[in-house]
Amino acid sequence: MAGTLEWISATALEYRITLMLVLAVTVMVYFMTRKRYKLPPGPRGLLLLGNILAIQNKSLFRMLIQLEKKYGPVITLNLGPIRTVFLNNLEVVQEAYVGKSVDFAGRPQTFSGLAFTEGGKDIAFTDYGPTWQLHRKLALRALKHYMKGERFQDTITEVMEAVTVEMGTETGLFDIYSYINPRHLQHHQFSSDNEEFLNVCKALDIFSQETGNGFAEDVFPPLRLYPTAKFRKFMKLNDEMLDFMYKRINAHRETFIADAQRDFTDAMLIAQKEAEEEEDQELLEQITNTHLGQTVSDVFGAGLDTSRQTLYWTVQYLAAYPEVQAKLHAEVDRVLGERRVPMLSERHKLPYTEAVLYESMRKGTVAPLSLPHSTTCDTTVAGYEIPKGTMVFANIFAIHHDPRHWKEPEVFNPERFLDDSGRFAPKSESWMPFSVGKRACMAEALAKPELHVVLASLHEVF
Template identity: 40%
Template sequence: MENLKDQLEDGFQHLKEMLEPMQKYVTPTSALVGLGAGLTVYWLIKRNKYKLPPGPTPLPLLGNYSLLASSNLMADCEKLTEKFGPVFTMYMGTMPMVVVNTIETATDVLVKSKADFADRFQSASVEMFSDGGKDIAFSNYTDTWKLHRKIAGSALRTYLKGNQLEEAIHGSMSKIIKLFDDTKGEPVVPHTFIDLGVFNILCAFCFQKVYNVDDPKFKHLVDVDNQLLAIFGSGFIEDLIPVLAKIWPSKRFTKATQLSAELFQFIEEELLEHRQSFDDGFQRDFTDTLIQARVQAENEEDTNLLSQLTDVHLKQTLIDIFFAGIDTTRFTLQWFFLYIAANPKVQKQAQMEIDEAVGRDRLPGLDDRPAMPYTEAVLHETMRIATVAPFGLAHAARIDTKLCGYDIPKGTTVMINHWALHNDPRHWKDPKTFDPKRFLDSDGNLGPKPVSWLPFSAGRRVCLGESIAKPELHLICAILLHQFDIMLPPGVIPDYKTDLCGIIGYNVGEYKVIVKKRL
């Protein structure tokens, strides 16, 4: 991740360039000084008005840029609890961000406070990517959000009732099995194969389509998605000074806008194609379910409902389900491959369980899941030790409220440090050790959900895709272990380096494994 200090310096250089045409009236330096002074005064007034949680001392205007620039932000935030307690405040520029680092406080925010913290962090980049908050993931807690959440949730439940999910996974994994077979036991970077498998499952769910690994559209979309994640992970000067996004966006913000437009175009084309071939009596996939909701509103001439089901709203809901589902799933599986290769005893025990439950003559199915608790525990432990969304999606206070006795003004950003929850030594013995047994009871069955395990969040903004992600991930992992031995190349020590880190995500860098067909 680029150093945030460099990002801020680039941003202020951008400001200086923007003000150069005005230099006959005022020098760029004096304008910047004036702007900085004004923002600093505003920041000090607002900061002293409320009793916010304590935190590391921020610099005027720049905030805690050195902390935010850390490549291990979630661990650094966890360490700060020793000095400031389970909740503290850091600043992105002049904007306070309250960080929650324990399950007890997270439960207060997500569950006990009901909807007090159910809004989302709003910024120039979020507004750009969500078409002004018309999606599910980033929009505030409104009636429109509730409607789209209800429609999407209903579609997911309908999908899970039949055998469509299993068929989609089996169809996608058949391609992946062949690709790994073709490696002939040679070391391979598994990322592209994983990306294709997950991409096709979501394509089948949303659009009833599948792609090959050499398909130009598949390659391009994954590349665009990766580029966009990297750019978002580095932050934008426009999120500190939102007016820049409208009057003079930086090159990075412009690039992010262009990349987003490419993803939007892909979704818009699929939506248009589905609308043209839509059959009211036969819903093929998730996209048809969304169109059906709009058709019903049209038939009922419900103008209020139609205003909440525009093409932009439908597009944004599809983007949430499709790309959010792809990214969290593929990053989890990339970590799974590395941890399972680095822990051969764990792998062997899971394979024995799968063989006993399924045999060797067919692929595992969704109905086999209850008979494979150890395999599920391996997945859960992967999701704990490699928390792919370390801060989840940032919340915001809907009203002036309290947390741990401190003031949380309306609109204040609140982030849950899921990584800290998953590494809290009060709840996890030897948290740095990969140990699936921690999720099992004394009889070897899957035990109750551990208190401090929260990969899908909780409360009103709990992950919409949790109900489909759990069986999907379990079945993918079971199929891979059923079909292959996954090993590190001889003499290779596992390298748990990351590509993205900080607020946006936590995914593993490229590594090689040997994927050998089991007999």
């Protein structure tokens, strides 16, 4: 018996030693054959947590401007286990997003992103690939169609006339924010389902205000089995928003008339119907009802918050700089006379108004780090190697405040966008509130004239 026990423990010992040897060799082979990258530098982080604690409760985009002095324009920070690269000046953003546009055109496929977009079926959070290309193309076509027709002008005139009349009834001091909030502006278009629309706006508000530092589930995978209260709350809000979108799409489908395209939703329905008629199964699988709901929701969500923040900044700067306010007022009075709302075609006659908007977008920078990108292959920037699948951010705030490109960047000065004769003469390269490259905002051509009309129409209250 004793001999048998000795034999068993000797065999177990041999087994353990063999296992340890195999493990040691595997680890050695892994480290010896693992591809080594010359990664961009950055502050050393903690084990597992990386740099997460260092950036808590700080404006990361401002902190990066400080870090750039030590590490240069391309910086690596580890957000938990997620390696993240930040591009902090114009040259490196141009090199990456424009010069190597496909390499940097991905979107990180996070757990939360996939959950909110029903498996990546929208535009903004979908990874680079044929489905994203198709949806962006369809959405762009729809936006162009909307802008070409009279509906764009008619809608914006109708809304702004109603809003300015309402503002005119105010006596004494009043809260201008409640009027320039696109929630209020869009309420006129959504009056039929007003209450539901306002609920969706509230949900969107919570989304943009409370998402904050993202979701722990993205960084610590075990949490996905038992999601946090925050994640569950956001999933519920997301479902409510999508429900609203699906209802709108169904209502549009029921009242759809082929040659009377009313809006963006109709344009997406046309694309779906064309694929059905052509019996193009592959295409149909990429334009399902889920894709439509997600795209409409994207366009609604992406536009609402950015436009609102831009108007908020503009009003704050006008309050802080009365001399700018007076010039804007004088220009609009001169061009509009008795009218309240300008025509879109009159934009060129209001260069100072345009310059105020551009300067607000520069100084305010509503999307300071833009949206995250992801590398679609192993690539390089500024001589550093960036592995495939790395999360990348462009620090647009830093570019908008770079003294190499902007004289006295902290000063609000619309004149920097005008030439000596007062004509609008924007800087093209270092002004990029809509970002640049393949993933740049899809709606710059819509947002700029729209905001211009809104701002000019508000002149009566200044």
